[in-house]
Amino acid sequence: MKKNGAEALVQAMINQGIKYVFGLPGAKVDQLFDLLEHSTDPRTPRLIITHHEQNAAFIASGIGRLTGQPGVVATTSGPGVSNLATGLITATSEGDPVIALGGQVPRNDVARLTHQSIPSKELMTSATKDSVEVQDANNLSETFANAYQTAVAPKAGATFISLPKDVLGDTVTTPDIKPLAPVEQGSADAHVLDQIIAKLKTAKLPVILAGMRSSSADVTAAIHALLHKFSIPVVETFQGAGVISRGLEKNYFGRVGLFRNQIGDAILKESDLVIAVGYDPVEYEGRLWNPDRTGEIINLDSIAPEISNDYQPDLVIQADIAKTLQALSDQLPQLTLSDTMTDHLHTMQTNFVSQDAIPTTSSDREVHPLAIIKALQDQVQDDTTVTVDVGSHYIWMARHFRSYEPRHLLFSNGMQTLGVALPWAIAAALERPGQPVVSVSGDGGFLFSGQELETAVRLQLPIVQLIWNDGHYNMVEFQEQAKYGRDAGIDIGHVDFTKYAESFGATGLHADTPDQVAAALKQAFATAGPTVIDIPVDYSDNSKFTSTLLKDVLN
Missing domain, CATH: 3.40.50.970 (Thiamin diphosphate (ThDP)-binding fold, Pyr/PP domains)
Structure with a gap:
């Protein structure tokens, strides 16, 4: 059965498991909104209207942060698209997957000074991981699938699809893209795990710096498993909040961010081995916590780190974080800190709690x-x-x-x-x-x-x-x-x-x-x-x- 571009786009969202679409209506996307509002297919994403496009983007990014799957925001052309910028920049900076759908004038008006005509694709290039404009309705399903895959790939962030009005109305003859298979990374190699274990055995005060990409359920569980093998301090970034469970509270040594005067800063400065897990410098730059400290750094992340004069890790591991930590826990012998260090940490933690x-x-x-x-x-x-x-x-x-x-x-x-x-x-x-x-x-x-x-x-x-x-x-x-x-x-x-x-x-x-x-x-x-x-x-x-x-x- 033939369908138009709007119908193909809704089906693409259904196929990829999208539950909600947040946004504001307008003439350039009214076909899409009409389908979302009146569809009889129970799998159709729920349309939720907001009072500002920026807030719709924030809600979509919240969905992305909570679930790890893209939230979707849809707006009309012109200011409807430009109002997305802050929300999408925030999502891209902070690793929250979002797919933004922006209406656009018909294709033959894009280069003209017509009503609500702006270079949407170009505008959103700096705010997103990828920004495209669809020129053929037959490409809508694959464009959405690729936007989804790009949004969730490490480092997660926002993607933008510009939708000319006539593309949404054109006839589609190509089949839909099926539900995507997850992209899997593997664990670090055995010789890399051996290097980590050797460093842990000789360190006097190893400390985990738990960053934004440590906050998924699987990575958090893997950190907990490691701490049961070697009970060492953990410092959370703001986006790493909650990595330490109530049962492991003895391992919690605060959060770092903004001013360099917290217990987390002090313990990072003392550490001779910082294990940065899913750490992103946008959270708390190396120049704030690392420049005058001595000791080594292990960087474990799903992406390569940004190297700077203040952040040059001694061992860089780009792999699945959870799988690597779990493999490390499986191979790590039971280790303990010295009694002197344990007493010192207890004193620090007592002083830390007193600040409440x-x-x-x-x-x-x-x-x-x-x-x-x-x-x-x-x-x-x-x-x-x-x-x-x-x-x-x-x-x-x-x-x-x-x-x-x-x-x-x-x-x-x-x-x-x-x-x-x-x-x-x-x-x-x-x-x-x-x-x-x-x-x-x-x-x-x-x-x-x-x-x-x-x-x-x-x-x-x-x-x-x-x-x-x-x-x-x-x-x-x-x-x-x-x-x-x-x-x-x-x-x-x-x-x-x-x-x-x-x-x-x-x-x-x-x-x-x-x-x-x-x-x-x-x-x-x-x-x-x-x-x-x-x-x-x-x-x-x-x-x-x-x-x-x-x-x-x-x-």
Whole structure:
């Protein structure tokens, strides 16, 4: 039976197991949206309309990060496509697979100054791993299949397909591409494993640096197996959050990112053998944690590392990470650190845990960040997904909030993109139904994507949105004050977020004290649909972010 290009594209998505398409409609893609909305095939991806293309891209990238399979976003031409740029750049930087579908004017108008005609393919080249424009409807199925394969291949990221309107309407005569077989990598060779074992046997303080590509379920399980053979410290990057399970908490030595003054920085500096597992320099550049340390580095990853003056590994292994770690665990004899080193690490960890203590404060109208984190930590379960926007709150959360499951505490630490938390929370609520999801934002970051609260209400998603409210772009403010003794351009005014929430049909709560925060969280977790909790926050201790445990770098 003959079909047109739009029908071929929908079938291509079905064949590759796509569950959702997020986006905004328009004349150039109305055939595609019509099919998605009215298809009688139960396998057809669910169409979810958002209020901004950037947020649709964020939700798609959240799907990609949570599942390892591409999320799909579809928009119309012109500004519909250009509004995707930030979301796709973020996904590509941070390793989240996404396929973006952008409408385009008919082929004979592409080079003309016609309505909504822009060079979409060229525009998206810098934001994605691959950007193509389909010129023949017969190529749609294979183009989508290749976009899928490119998006998930290490390093995962975004791909873009430009769809001229007339291509979607043309007749297709070629067969569909079948479901793709996964691309498998193998384990490292036996002689490479022997080299790793030899280095582990002679090292005084080997440390695992768990990066973004260590956070898949299979790699995390392989790290756990290795730690049962040799109990050594693990330092997580922000995107490696949750690699260490609750049962292995003794191996957890914090997260690194931004300012070089954490326990993770100190232990990396002391280590004579850093095993970088799935580490990507976009998370925390080598010039921040490696330049003045001595000792060797093993780089184990599915891609080749970026070499710089500050990051030149002594052993580079490009292979399947999980298979290599599991093979290493199988061959590794039971090893232990020296008693002296064990005692030293215990002292370091005790001091580290003491930093979670909530300081006494006289304010009865603002809540200290550690009090908010304590209340949240007490409320969540290990399987609760917590998404975190960018701002001062994100530094507090990265340093003090514990997560024991991979990809359950999500940060943007490649692009540090404002507005990701609520869209990512929507993705998590869709992919992990029946579980509450928490989104944590500042007032500034929330307003980048807060209109998607209506999307969450429409979908009846159990999202608890915390807003740490201080009326400023505070992450910029405290750094400006540290550099120049004054600030500029950081005042953003006041918003009544309880009324804002209610205007969208969500529940709005306000909490001025730690007890009120705990009560509001308990109420929110028991409430159907989205709840917004507005919390005036006391950021007076932010100056400590620039303290010097090691030589600090202001970002």
